[in-house]
Amino acid sequence: MAVKALTVLCIGDIFGEPGRRALVTFLPHLRSELQLDLVVANVENAAAGFGVTPQLARGFLDAGVDVMTSGNHIWDRKEILGYIVKENLLLRPANYPSGTPGVGSVVVKAGAHQVGVLNLQGRTFMASIDCPFAKADEELARLRTETSVIVVDMHAEATSEKQAMGWYLDGRVSVVVGTHSHVQTADERILPQGTAYLTDLGLTGPIDSVIGVEPELAIQRFRTGMPNRFEPAKGRARFQGAVIRIDPESGRALAIERIQRDLPA
Numbered sequence: 496m497a498v499k500a501l502t503v504l505c506i507g508d509i510f511g512e513p514g515r516r517a518l519v520t521f522l523p524h525l526r527s528e529l530q531l532d533l534v535v536a537n538v539e540n541a542a543a544g545f546g547v548t549p550q551l552a553r554g555f556l557d558a559g560v561d562v563m564t565s566g567n568h569i570w571d572r573k574e575i576l577g578y579i580v581k582e583n584l585l586l587r588p589a590n591y592p593s594g595t596p597g598v599g600s601v602v603v604k605a606g607a608h609q610v611g612v613l614n615l616q617g618r619t620f621m622a623s624i625d626c627p628f629a630k631a632d633e634e635l636a637r638l639r640t641e642t643s644v645i646v647v648d649m650h651a652e653a654t655s656e657k658q659a660m661g662w663y664l665d666g667r668v669s670v671v672v673g674t675h676s677h678v679q680t681a682d683e684r685i686l687p688q689g690t691a692y693l694t695d696l697g698l699t700g701p702i703d704s705v706i707g708v709e710p711e712l713a714i715q716r717f718r719t720g721m722p723n724r725f726e727p728a729k730g731r732a733r734f735q736g737a738v739i740r741i742d743p744e745s746g747r748a749l750a751i752e753r754i755q756r757d758l759p760a
């Protein structure tokens with residue numbers, strides 16, 4: 496009999512209180528409806544759009560998230576420093592320079608199997624940290640000795656850099672999904688060597704917003720060029736991500752499907 500597929504849900508950037516509300520509303524249902532074995536969520540915008548606090552991170556684990564990924568906003572809340580060095584279920588991008596607090600990958604149990612989760616960050620229109628491609632090679636050399644099922648969150652601004660990472664890792668990991676741009680793309684596919692790919696998972700946050708932010712504030716900043724305080728938009732919230740089914744023996748992805756659920760105001 497064929498081995499049962501491993502089912503992974505990757506959740507797009509959880510933004511502020513609306514995102515947290517959508518997560519706690521939908522995740523318990525999705526866990527049973529889709530028979531999820533592993534849930535990975537990007538949480539770097541959970542604290543009013545900027546970073547994540549230890550309290551929020553603990554809440555995500557309690558709500559059914561198994562591994563939390565992040566990106567450029569991970570350092571926004573100073574109190575996370577003490578947490579990230581102790582809790583390896585909260586990742587920061589692996590290609591931050593060596594000596595940066597926290598880790599960029601982890602191997603966890605998912606049902607009867609082991610799954611590696613790797614967090615990377617792009618460098619195009621972003622801070623010039625270490626090369627994510629070279630770092631991916633380094634991390635995979637280690638992770639692949641433990642498991643062939645590996646999920647990559649590529650946190651990047653440029654579509655091209657995320658696509659390049661998908662092709663670079665095709666056949667070496669099960670999943671490459673992008674985060675950071677907060678708009679879900681419709682390009683989900685299985686690449687030729689068996690890696691599931693999606694350029695951006697989207698936003699788990701306020702619908703009536705500019706990538707999560709109150710539209711008036713974003714418009715004001717674009718029009719004047721002056722700094723102002725960004726706040727999460729209020730009202731209707733949306734849950735976005737993707738479900739990937741993986742052959743746990745080969746690590747090859749079998750299917751990828753985008754998910755979207757809306758909460759009324």
Ligand SMILES: [Fe+2]
Pocket residue numbers: 539566567568650674675
């Ligand atoms: Fe980001």
